[in-house]
Amino acid sequence: MQCEVPIRSVRVQAYTVPTDRPEADGTIAWNSTTLVLVEVEGGGRVGLGYTYASACIAALIRDKLAAVISGKDALAPQASFEAMQRAVRNLGREGLAATAISAVDAALHDLKARLLDLPLVVLLGIRRTSIPIYGSGGFTTYSDRELEQQLGGWVTKDGCTSVKMKIGSEPERDPHRVAVAKRAIGDAALFVDANGACTPRQAIRLADIFSEHDVSWFEEPVSSDDLPGLAMVRQHVPVGMDVAAGEYAYTLDYVRTMLAAGAVDVQQADATRCGGFTGFLGIATLCDAFHVDLSGHCAPALHLAVACAAPRTRHLEWFHDHVRIERMFFDGAPRPREGRIAPDLTAPGNGLVLKRSDAAAYAVSEAA
Secondary structure, eight states: OOSOOBEEEEEEEEEEEEEEEEEEOSSOEEEEEEEEEEEEEETTEEEEEEEESOTTHHHHIIIIIHHHHTTSBTTOHHHHHHHHHHHTTTTOSSTHHHHHHHHHHHHHHHHHHHHTTOBHHHHHOOSOSOEEEEEEEOOTTOOHHHHHHHHHHHHHTTOOSEEEEEOOSSTTTHHHHHHHHHHHHTTSEEEEEOTTBSOHHHHHHHHHHHGGGTEEEEEOSBOTTOHHHHHHHHHHSOTTOEEEEOTTOOSHHHHHHHHHTTOOSEEEEOTTTTTHHHHHHHHHHHHHHHTOEEEEOSOHHHHHHHHHHSTTEEEEEEEHHHHHHHHHHEETOOOOBTTEEOOOTTSSBTOOEEOHHHHHTTEEOTTO
16 A cells, blocks of 8 residues: 555535424524535545534635645544644634634544554544443423433433433523433433533522432533633532533643543543544543543444443433434434443444435535
């Protein structure tokens, strides 16, 4: 095999998919989700990666990032990662730039695995052959009946032993909604996610109420930017309730600061935001050094391989919107079995194949 395989082309396309019903959490509401897909070609193979972001990053990928990785060795994705980080220095490496780099980095690792005819999880360093998932949705727009059906379905149909619901838009109703959810899931663990909607004192008060319904995970009780506030909540929630945050971490520096502040019991990371698999594995190493578990945020099909390779990975989020889109768009999207998903060890790369004609109906321009 050649010692070097030059990257020949980078293609990018954004797709916007309407939600199946109105959705909201503690701080925002939405009616669609945008997936930005990247395909990197080299050596006659194509690697696939994506992020959930704004269609506007397609232009950044096409005009800025493609130029700095074209011609580079497809077998050395970390070198391309460093080149992309330098390219966005003056733009700011967090936010949209980070999501753009994440999609390209994921595609580069997938391309390398396909060139070597290896499953991506084997290339990354397989530690486990499957990973637990927790069902995630329970939006604040849902009726009690919708909440019961969705959360209960993850337990009875997919075998999930834990599920998560949104809270925070109407705190006065949340104790009732949590009680409804707990009745629907029985002995399964219940997680709540405020998306930063609460003050520290509000979160501590709610945590005491939620503990009566055996809530064992309080995600982003306050803004992830308020590390002292997160640490305060963590110090005061009932024993047995983990505080989690980190889905909006775009850099290793931010995660290091969060861990050093003692802000979380479980660190979250999102490979579609934190720099792809290069960034996710870096965060996993930090978590290992701090003896803190890691949980993958959303995009389960993309995270599957890296979650099975990273140390201290507790579980992946089986997020309703992303599960729906990944099944619509990709052959090879994972299916739960007894509350776990497993990578296909017979397929090269991430095992995903774009259903191009199905996805085309949702294609949008950057301007849209």
